[in-house]
Amino acid sequence: MPEGMSNGNSSGTGVPLVRLSNVSMVYGGVTAVAPLDLDVAAGAFLSILGPSGCGKSTLLKIIAGFADPSSGRVEIDGVDVTRIGPEKRPTNMVFQGYGLFPHMTVRQNIAFGLGIARVPAAEARRRIADVLELVQLAALADRAVDQLSGGQQQRVALARAIVMRPKVLLLDEPLAALDLKLRQAMQEELRRIHRQIGGTFVFVTHDQEEALNLSSEIVVMQAGRVEQRGTPQEIYRRPASLFVAGFVGESNRFSGRMRSGRIETAMGSFPADAKDGAEVVAILRPEAITLGPVRRADDVAVTAMIEDVVFLGERVKVVCRAEDGTAIHLRLSIEARGQLPQAGRSVTLSWRAADMIVIPESS
Amino acid sequence: MNIRAISQGGDLRRLFLLLPAVAIFAGLFLMPLAFFVVISFWQKKSFAMLPAFVFDNYLRVVENYGDVLLFTLALALVTAMICLIWGFFFAYAVRFRAGRFGDALIVITLLTLFGGYLVKIYAWKSILGSEGIVNTGLIWLGLIDAPITFLIYSPVAVVIALANFLLPFVILPVYASLRNVREVTIEAARDLGAGPWTVIRAIVLPQIRPGLIAGFVFAFLMAAGDYVTPMFLGGTSGSMFGQFIAIEFSTRFNWPVGAAMSLSLLLSSLAVVGVVSWLIGRLRHVRGV
Numbered sequence: 001m002p003e004g005m006s007n008g009n010s011s012g013t014g015v016p017l018v019r020l021s022n023v024s025m026v027y028g029g030v031t032a033v034a035p036l037d038l039d040v041a042a043g044a045f046l047s048i049l050g051p052s053g054c055g056k057s058t059l060l061k062i063i064a065g066f067a068d069p070s071s072g073r074v075e076i077d078g079v080d081v082t083r084i085g086p087e088k089r090p091t092n093m094v095f096q097g098y099g100l101f102p103h104m105t106v107r108q109n110i111a112f113g114l115g116i117a118r119v120p121a122a123e124a125r126r127r128i129a130d131v132l133e134l135v136q137l138a139a140l141a142d143r144a145v146d147q148l149s150g151g152q153q154q155r156v157a158l159a160r161a162i163v164m165r166p167k168v169l170l171l172d173e174p175l176a177a178l179d180l181k182l183r184q185a186m187q188e189e190l191r192r193i194h195r196q197i198g199g200t201f202v203f204v205t206h207d208q209e210e211a212l213n214l215s216s217e218i219v220v221m222q223a224g225r226v227e228q229r230g231t232p233q234e235i236y237r238r239p240a241s242l243f244v245a246g247f248v249g250e251s252n253r254f255s256g257r258m259r260s261g262r263i264e265t266a267m268g269s270f271p272a273d274a275k276d277g278a279e280v281v282a283i284l285r286p287e288a289i290t291l292g293p294v295r296r297a298d299d300v301a302v303t304a305m306i307e308d309v310v311f312l313g314e315r316v317k318v319v320c321r322a323e324d325g326t327a328i329h330l331r332l333s334i335e336a337r338g339q340l341p342q343a344g345r346s347v348t349l350s351w352r353a354a355d356m357i358v359i360p361e362s363s
Numbered sequence: 364m365n366i367r368a369i370s371q372g373g374d375l376r377r378l379f380l381l382l383p384a385v386a387i388f389a390g391l392f393l394m395p396l397a398f399f400v401v402i403s404f405w406q407k408k409s410f411a412m413l414p415a416f417v418f419d420n421y422l423r424v425v426e427n428y429g430d431v432l433l434f435t436l437a438l439a440l441v442t443a444m445i446c447l448i449w450g451f452f453f454a455y456a457v458r459f460r461a462g463r464f465g466d467a468l469i470v471i472t473l474l475t476l477f478g479g480y481l482v483k484i485y486a487w488k489s490i491l492g493s494e495g496i497v498n499t500g501l502i503w504l505g506l507i508d509a510p511i512t513f514l515i516y517s518p519v520a521v522v523i524a525l526a527n528f529l530l531p532f533v534i535l536p537v538y539a540s541l542r543n544v545r546e547v548t549i550e551a552a553r554d555l556g557a558g559p560w561t562v563i564r565a566i567v568l569p570q571i572r573p574g575l576i577a578g579f580v581f582a583f584l585m586a587a588g589d590y591v592t593p594m595f596l597g598g599t600s601g602s603m604f605g606q607f608i609a610i611e612f613s614t615r616f617n618w619p620v621g622a623a624m625s626l627s628l629l630l631s632s633l634a635v636v637g638v639v640s641w642l643i644g645r646l647r648h649v650r651g652v
Contacts, residue, residue, distance in 0.1 A: 064554060066550060066553075066554075085553070086550075086553050086554050087553050087554070087555075087556045087557060087558060088556075091554075092554055092555065093550075093551070093554045095547050095550065095551055095554075096547075097545070097547050098547070098551075099545065099547035099548045099550060099551035100548070100551075101548055101551070101552070101566060101570075102548070102570065103569040103570055103647050112552070112555055112557075112565070113555030113556055116555060116556040116557055116561060117556055157551075160551075160555070161554075161555075164555065164556075
C-alpha cells in the first residue's frame with residue numbers, strides 16, 4: 001500500500017507542517033477517532049474523505065483546536081499546539097455552514113480577524129482588497145452578508161480565513177450546502193485559489209468526486225481509522241481495502257477463492273495474484289471493461305447479455321449479466337455520433353487481468 | 364367561509380375584522396391616556412376639578428418632585444442594568460453551556476414568576492431585616508458586631524427586591540434572541556483569534572440587540588413605575604415617584620397633579636428607554652477597517 005507519498009512540496013527541512021502523533025478522541029465511551037498518526041506536508045491539498053460519522057470532522061476540529069484530543073500530540077510547524085486554543089493557533093477554518101457574522105458586511109466579516117490581530121489599517125485594507133479580488137467579491141464588499149447567495153457566502157467564508165494567511169487552511173465540508181453546478185464551479189475556484197496563493201489546505205469531505213478533483217493527496221477514513229492514504233490515482237487505482245474500493249468510484253466485485261494463481265469465481269476463473277486458498281474479491285472498475293471482440297491474447301473474456309443501456313452524454317452506462325447471473329457494470333465512452341449498444345444482445349466483455357484488484361475478503 | 368368570500372367582502376370586511384383590536388386599543392389605552400393629558404392641564408379647587416389650560420401642575424412636578432423623579436429613574440436604571448447583565452449571563456449559560464439542562468433552567472425561571480410579587484417582598488424583608496438571615500448569619504460568623512442597617516429600608520433593598528422580581532422578564536427575551544445566535548458564528552470568531560470577551564462584545568451582543576432592548580424596556584419600565592416595593596422596603600431614603608403619584612390621587616385627591624406626574628414619568632422613562640436602546644443599537648458598530 002502506498003504510504004507517505006511525496007508530492008514534492010514538503011518543506012526543505014523535511015519536517016511536515018502538521019503532525020498528529022497518536023491522536024485519538026473518545027466521547028463518553030464512544031471512540032470517534034482511534035489513535036492515529038497523520039502528517040501533512042507544506043503546500044499539500046490534503047483531503048480527508050469518509051462517510052458521515054467516520055471521525056473526519058473531529059480530526060479537523062482537533063487540528064483547529066476546537067476539540068481536545070483524548071490522547072496524542074498536535075504539532076503545527078514544529079510547535080506543540082495540543083494545549084493551545086483555536087484563537088492562538090496558526091490555522092483558520094472554513095466552517096460547514098460558514099458561520100458568517102450576520103450583523104456585519106462582507107468587508108467587516110473579512111476585517112474581523114485582522115482587527116483582532118491588530119494589523120495596521122493600511123495593510124489590512126490592502127489585504128482585504130487583495131482577498132476580495134481573489135474570491136471575486138470586490139463588487140459586493142459593502143453588502144450585508146445575509147443578502148448574498150449561498151455561493152457568495154461561501155466565498156466570504158473562504159476570504160475571511162485566507163486573509164489571515166494561516167499556515168494551514170482547514171475546510172470542513174465547505175461545499176456541502178451548494179447545489180451541484182455551484183459545487184463544481186467552487187471546486188474550480190478552490191483549485192485556482194490553491195494554485196494562486198499556495199499554502200497548505202486540509203479539506204474534509206464525504207464526496208469522493210470532490211476529493212479526487214481537488215486533492216494532491218487523500219486520506220480515506222472509516223470508523224475513526226485511516227483506511228488508506230495516497231494520491232487520487234493511487235486511491236482509485238489501488239484501493240487498499242474493500243471499503244475504499246466501494247467508497248471511491250464505482251466497482252464490480254467478483255468474489256472467489258484462490259487456487260494455483262487463479263481466482264475461481266461463479267463466472268469463471270481468472271489469473272490473479274494472491275495466496276492460494278484465500279477468499280478474495282476482485283475489484284474491477286467499470287471503465288476497464290471493453291465491449292466487443294477480445295483485443296489482446298492474454299485478456300480475460302466472458303460472454304454476457306446486455307440488460308440495460310443508460311445514455312449519459314459523453315459516456316454510456318451498460319449493465320450486463322454473465323451466464324451465471326453475475327451483474328457487470330461498464331462505462332463506455334462513445335463518439336459524437338457513435339452507435340449505442342443494444343439491450344438484449346449477447347456480447348463478449350474483456351479486460352486486462354492486471355486491471356483486477358485482488359483484495360482479501362476480510363479487509 | 365372560503366377564500367373567495369373574504370376577498371369579495373373587500374375593504375369593508377377587513378375593517379370590520381380589525382374593529383375589536385381597534386376598540387381595545389382605543390378604549391383601554393388611548394382614551395385613559397388622552398384623559399390624563401387633558402386633566403393634567405386642569406386645576407383643582409378644594410375637592411373638585413376645574414377644566415382649564417394651565418401649566419401649574421407640571422411646574423409643581425418639577426419643583427416638588429423633580430429630585431424624586433430623577434432618583435426614581437436612576438434607581439430603575441440601576442435595577443434594569445443589573446437585570447440585563449445578570450440575565451444575559453444566565454441566558455448565555457443556558458443557551459451555550461447548560462446542554463440538556465437548559466430547558467429545565469428556563470422552566471425554573473418561569474416558575475419563579477408564579478411566586479407572587481408581595482410574597483417576594485416579604486421574603487426579602489425577612490432576609491434583609493436587622494433580625495434577618497443575612498445579619499444574623501454575619502453576626503454568628505463574627506464578621507460584624509451589630510446588624511448592617513442599610514440592608515433594609517433603603518434604596519439597596521429596593522434594588523435587590525426589584526432585580527429579583529424582574530430578572531425573569533429580562534432572561535426570557537434575551538434567551539429567545541440567543542437561540543437565534545448560531546454556535547458556528549462563535550466558533551468562527553474564536554478561530555479568527557477572538558478571546559471570550561471579544562466574542563461576547565463583537566459577535567454575541569450585536570446579534571441579540573432586539574432581546575436586550577426588550578429585556579431592558581420590561582425591567583426599566585416596571586421598576587420605574589413600581590410603588591409597592593419601595594413602600595415596603597424603601598423606608599424614607601428609598602421612596603420612589605410612584606408612591607407620590609399614589610398619594611396625589613388617593614389622599615390628596617389631586618388628580619390634575621397626579622396626571623401631570625404620571626405623564627412626566629411616562630415621558631422621561633421613554634426618553635431613558637430611547638437613549639439606552641440607541642446605545643444598545645450601536646453595539647453593531649465594530650472597529651472599521
